[in-house]
Amino acid sequence: MPSAEPLPVSDLGGALLGLLARGPGTGYDLTRQMHRPVGYFWSAQHSQIYGELTRLEQDGLIRGRDVDGAGPRQSRRWSITSAGRRALHAFVTTPPPDRPTRSRLAVQAYSLWLADPDAARAMVQQVRRRHVELLADYAHEDAELGSPAVGDPEFGNAAALRMGVLGAEGMVAWCDWVLEALERG
Amino acid sequence: MPSAEPLPVSDLGGALLGLLARGPGTGYDLTRQMHRPVGYFWSAQHSQIYGELTRLEQDGLIRGRDVDGAGPRQSRRWSITSAGRRALHAFVTTPPPDRPTRSRLAVQAYSLWLADPDAARAMVQQVRRRHVELLADYAHEDAELGSPAVGDPEFGNAAALRMGVLGAEGMVAWCDWVLEALERG
């Protein structure tokens, strides 16, 4: 009998399965797609991705087929299997472990009190600019999206994007809070 | 001549220096302090902390003195050196690298479209509860804090806490957004 429990996957594995659930692709494709919009929240180098794909294949969650591509080597086109879909199902509905979100910026904030105020202001202003830019990118993506139904793959994009917007708005608000405090001295 | 550039430190190194800048402590102390409020944003096991402390000592950023503690072994009390303070200065005012914040929840969100709506709702509700609890913890800490001046160590606590509040509020808003979308079907 087949095991009832689907195989657990790593966070990167979940990201890759999430991409392949929308359609097959090569390792190279996946590496590029680890940009907008999954890549807003997860990144990986191709070296890590190729390794993870091999592991997912060994677990039977994806299947690779050789195709001849433009490069010097054979290219492999990966597709998700039904076991992979089951594993992805389990992955998305399992509450994430309750560890603190790692934020280097928060670690810096914790020691901001001993920084030179001008240097602190410059750093925070740069962070602010970056998040304002991010918000503009998100707005672009959002404009092409509308309000997809929950069963539509686009709903996943919208949900991830929404999280990005709320997070970036929070960061801008935080920067303003710090800048005001530095103003007051 | 002494080098003009202070030694770069890792994120964990920055967190530990940030704690030691407020006063000396043993590895055990630091492990416990990697809870509120730095630990809201960075966590580490003692195994990693002890190793990092050794590295910081080799770089001359901290200094350890043997004291006899309650345990079976000699205890070491660590203090930050002036080189350590310089390195921490540089650490806090260097804009963090522009990599995406890793969010497993966002990766899950990206594939939420193929989840069973009831399972999705349960997951999101649990995440929401967790962040509401976090907000209550933050409010507690905040109440004891007031509005410290920028040169006061407490200002670091306040800044980190502020980031936590804004982040958690964003997460609750995100959960509500998803729950509403699931309601509408």
Next chain:
DNA sequence: TCCAACATGTAATTAGTTACATGATTAG
């Protein structure tokens, strides 16, 4: 002709987690 994009892989290193190991003191 040179550079970018295509396309895949390995090697070396650093960061982080989990598990193993020890042994004293104190509170219930």
Next chain:
DNA sequence: CTAATCATGTAACTAATTACATGTTGGA
């Protein structure tokens, strides 16, 4: 007497980054 806390360390492993390596095709 038992469990928790004190207090430190190592070992084994997984995750992630950086660097090394190869070789084609298409456009400026």
